[in-house]
Amino acid sequence: MGQNAPYHRRVLIITYYWPPSGGSGVQRWLKMAKYLPQFGWEPVIYTPENPELMAWDEELLKEIPLDLKVWKRPIVEPYSWYKLFVGRRGKRIQPGFISDRTGKVSLRERIALFVRSNFFFPDPRCLWRRPSVRFLVKQLKKEKIEWIITTGPPQSMHLIGKALHQKTKIPWLADFRDPWTGIYYFKHLKMLPFTRKRHQKAEQMVVRGADIVTVVSPQMKRDLLCLNPKRIEVIFNGYDESDFEVAPKRFEGMFTMIHTGLFTRDANPDQLWRALAEIVAENNRFAQALRIVLVGQTDGAVKQSIAEAGLLSNTQFVPYVPHTEAIAYQKGADLLLLTLKKEPESKGIITGKLFEYLAAKKPILGIGTVEGDLAEIINECNAGVIHEFEEFEGIKQSLLHYFYLSVRGVPWDTPLSDAIAAYSRENLCRKLSDLLG
Numbered sequence: 001m002g003q004n005a006p007y008h009r010r011v012l013i014i015t016y017y018w019p020p021s022g023g024s025g026v027q028r029w030l031k032m033a034k035y036l037p038q039f040g041w042e043p044v045i046y047t048p049e050n051p052e053l054m055a056w057d058e059e060l061l062k063e064i065p066l067d068l069k070v071w072k073r074p075i076v077e078p079y080s081w082y083k084l085f086v087g088r089r090g091k092r093i094q095p096g097f098i099s100d101r102t103g104k105v106s107l108r109e110r111i112a113l114f115v116r117s118n119f120f121f122p123d124p125r126c127l128w129r130r131p132s133v134r135f136l137v138k139q140l141k142k143e144k145i146e147w148i149i150t151t152g153p154p155q156s157m158h159l160i161g162k163a164l165h166q167k168t169k170i171p172w173l174a175d176f177r178d179p180w181t182g183i184y185y186f187k188h189l190k191m192l193p194f195t196r197k198r199h200q201k202a203e204q205m206v207v208r209g210a211d212i213v214t215v216v217s218p219q220m221k222r223d224l225l226c227l228n229p230k231r232i233e234v235i236f237n238g239y240d241e242s243d244f245e246v247a248p249k250r251f252e253g254m255f256t257m258i259h260t261g262l263f264t265r266d267a268n269p270d271q272l273w274r275a276l277a278e279i280v281a282e283n284n285r286f287a288q289a290l291r292i293v294l295v296g297q298t299d300g301a302v303k304q305s306i307a308e309a310g311l312l313s314n315t316q317f318v319p320y321v322p323h324t325e326a327i328a329y330q331k332g333a334d335l336l337l338l339t340l341k342k343e344p345e346s347k348g349i350i351t352g353k354l355f356e357y358l359a360a361k362k363p364i365l366g367i368g369t370v371e372g373d374l375a376e377i378i379n380e381c382n383a384g385v386i387h388e389f390e391e392f393e394g395i396k397q398s399l400l401h402y403f404y405l406s407v408r409g410v411p412w413d414t415p416l417s418d419a420i421a422a423y424s425r426e427n428l429c430r431k432l433s434d435l436l437g
Contacts, residue, residue, distance in 0.1 A: 008042035011147040011436065012140075012170075014132075014157050016125060018047040019064060022057030022320065024261060024352045028177060029151055030063055031240050031425040032432060039433035043068065044145065046136065048075035048128060055297075059322035073135050075128040078120060110190070117189040122180075122202055125156040133163045140168050147436050151175040153183075158206045165209065173435070174210035175235075182223050184266075184343035203227070212435055217373045219348025235431055237352040238423040239359035246324050248331035255289040255403050257365070258333035260326045261353050263294055265301035267339040269367040269389060273309035275396040279403075280314070286403055290314045295321060295329050330360040334406045335399075340368025342389060347372035355423045358383050363402055363412050367395070381419040 013033065017025035033043040049072040064070075120126050148170050150161030158174050165172035180186075180203040181196075191199075207213055207227040214235045215221050221234050280287040292306070292315040306315050318329070330336060336357045340346040350373050357364050358377075364384030366375065375386045387394045405412050421427065 008037060008040055009146045009436075010042045010044055010144060011036065011149060012044050012046060012136075012145045014046045014136075014148070014150045014160055016048060016051060016154050016157055018045060018051075018070070019060035020056055020058050021051060021053050022055035022060065022323065025153075025177065026057075026060060027323070027352060028175075028237055029149075030060065031238070032429055033068060034063060034065060034240075035426050035429035036433065037065070038426070039430060041433060041436065044143070045070040046132070047072055048125075050074055052077050055320050057320075057322050059324055071135075071139065073128075073132060075125065077127070078116075078124050114190040117191045118195045121195065122159065122199060123154040123156055125154040126159075129156055129160050129163070132160050133167070136160070136164055137167055140164070140170065145170055148172045149175060151177060152180070153178055155180055155202070155206075158210075159202065162206055162209050165211075171211045172209070173212040173214060174206050175214045176220060176224075177216055177237075179220055179223065179345070179348070180206075182220070182345060182348070184341050184345040184349070207232075214432075214435070217348050217350045219373050223348065233431075233435060235428055235435075236350065236423055237355055238425045238428045239355040240425045241359070243324060243327050243356075244331070244359055246328045246331070249325075249328045250332055251291055251293075251334075253289070254291040255286070255334050255406050256291045256293060256332065257335040257337055258293045258295065258329050259337040259339070260295040260329055260356075261351070262296060263298040263302050263339070264341070265299040266341045266343065267367075268299070268302045268305055268342075269337075269339050269395075270305060271390055271392045272337075272339075272365075272367055272395055273305050273311060275392055275399060276311055276314075277309040279396065279399060280311070285407070286400075287314075289403070289407070291316065293318060293329065293333075295326055327356060327360070330356060330362065333360070333362045335402045336360065336362050336364045336384070338364050338366045338368075338374075338386075340366070340372070340374065350374045350377065354378075358415065358420045358423065361415055361420075365395075365398055365402070381416050382413055383415045383420075 013029055015029050019026060019030065033045060036043045045068065116124060148161050148164055150157040152158050161172050161174060181199050204227050207224055207229045211230055213224060213229045213232040215224065216237055218234055221232055224232055280290060292311060295318040297320060298317055306312060338354060338357060340349055346369050354374060354377065358381055364378055366378055366384060366386030367389055368386065370386050370388055378384055378386055385398050
């Protein structure tokens with residue numbers, strides 16, 4: 001910071017995900033670090049030197065403020081052993097239970113899941129905890145830090161924060177981007193009863209021990225209130241207005257439905273593919289115009305469903321692209337596809353891409369529970385429609401509705417700009433700053 005720069009109070013942010021790591025996990029605190037100085041805070045980042053990158057996005061490096069202080073330390077992770085054991089050496093770990101295969105899970109993969117679930121607590125980044133605490137305790141004796149922020153998953157980040165808070169008495173904010181024991185796949189992990197109870201106890205200690213807990217949805221807040229946090233607040237994920245200066249990707253003469261980000265098998269909208277196939281068979285104009293574009297990592301089971309519906313000729317699979325390019329695709333869509341998980345926990349899931357979809361100001365077709373937090377935001381912003389997974393007729397009618405609006409050049413109902421603006425990264429960072437005091 002220059003000599004004439006205003007005084008900033010300093011906050012340490014402990015995060016596993018940091019550029020050039022790509023994907024949704026990096027966006028929240030990269031954007032907070034960008035905007036915090038506007039509200040009187042100087043962020044200091046602590047992150048691994050050599051993390052296991054599930055996606056690579058060098059474009060995000062441009063988002064890091066030039067004067068931002070970043071502390072890095074090496075991390076030892078078991079993924080190289082895992083890949084060797086299951087015969088996937090040289091391949092990246094797929095996030096979100098993504099698979100490029102449609103067959104059954106092998107015995108070796110089941111054994112690896114059991115080991116991961118019971119011997120690496122609370123997650124495979126656990127070996128970074130002790131060396132991080134030792135390093136940071138020394139650093140905090142030399143640096144004036146007024147708040148410690150940890151963001152998980154991985155939940156090991158919270159255990160680092162808990163230890164630092166106990167040793168230094170510096171106030172601590174624990175940020176949950178996803179639930180801990182309440183996350184949809186927790187019940188699928190092959191945990192022994194002892195391990196499951198250990199997770200529950202650790203989650204309780206983090207939630208009760210932090211001075212402030214932040215979560216990304218109202219349902220997450222309701223779920224964690226029973227653990228008696230000192231203070232818990234919702235800070236949504238959001239969108240950065242500056243990201244939307246990019247030109248839209250054009251698909252002239254087509255009716256283009258676009259999905260960006262991870263597309264997992266437990267979010268596979270079978271009835272959507274069936275509805276599309278039926279309309280294609282009945283309506284030649286629709287069949288000629290339809291273009292389905294899936295941008296990012298798509299599970300093999302989703303690809304198989306599309307093939308079985310006879311829609312491969314209408315579908316374009318685009319591998320992971322830089323964040324700005326994903327936004328260009330969103331802006332070029334006629335219809336944005338947003339699917340939740342086929343899990344009861346989906347009521348509390350508000351996927352980060354929702355807010356970018358809102359900022360793209362294109363209609364959203366949501367598939368998932370109609371009673372959850374995500375549905376409430378779509379309705380509040382007048383941003384589209386959401387259907388249950390099995391609501392075949394409703395899905396079909398919505399597809400036809402947006403198709404005819406597109407071909408006639410008729411604008412759809414305007415989304416509510418003021419409602420959407422509440423989710424800008426700058427406004428959300430202002431809320432964070434107010435929490436820190």
